[in-house]
Amino acid sequence: METYATKAKRPSNRSPEDSAVSLFVDGPNMLRKEFMIDLRELKKRVEQHGRIVVAKVFINQFAPEKLIEAIINEGYKVEMILAVESDDANDVDVSVAVAATEAALMHDVDYIALATRDADFLPVIQKAKEYGKKVILVGAEPGFSASLRNAADIVEVM
Helix, strand or coil: CCCHHHHHCCCCCCCHHHCEEEEEEEHHHHCCCCCCCCHHHHHHHHHCCCEEEEEEEEEECCCCHHHHHHHHHCCCEEEEECCCCCCCCCCCHHHHHHHHHHHHCCCCCCEEEEECCCHHHHHHHHHHHHCCCEEEEEECCCCCCHHHHHHCCEEEEC
């Protein structure tokens, strides 16, 4: 009997132009004024590797309305996570990790794309690769985790 895990590990027979990508953005970590991340450019870089089937930005309730509007205008789904404190940057990590891991279990996704600098996502990358997915990592300096860079299949620096 074949388990779900072994089914998910089967290599994809899709060509690169037919590959499906799930994109998850760690909003509090990446969408900071000092980085000036352009969400349209982020999507373009990820789309070089396949068709984006899921594009979510995870933010907390302290995100400004203009940021939320910009996220929606670029075609991303906003995932609002309730935070304990306004300066807590780790408030969305668990939600991003769960969503990305869930996507890694899907048969119709070839790539998991994470936009983050946070080393806490290393287990997510490892699990996605365990399930046969390629991992695209989009980050920014300073503070872009070396362990994430080394674990990902494709690294983009914004």
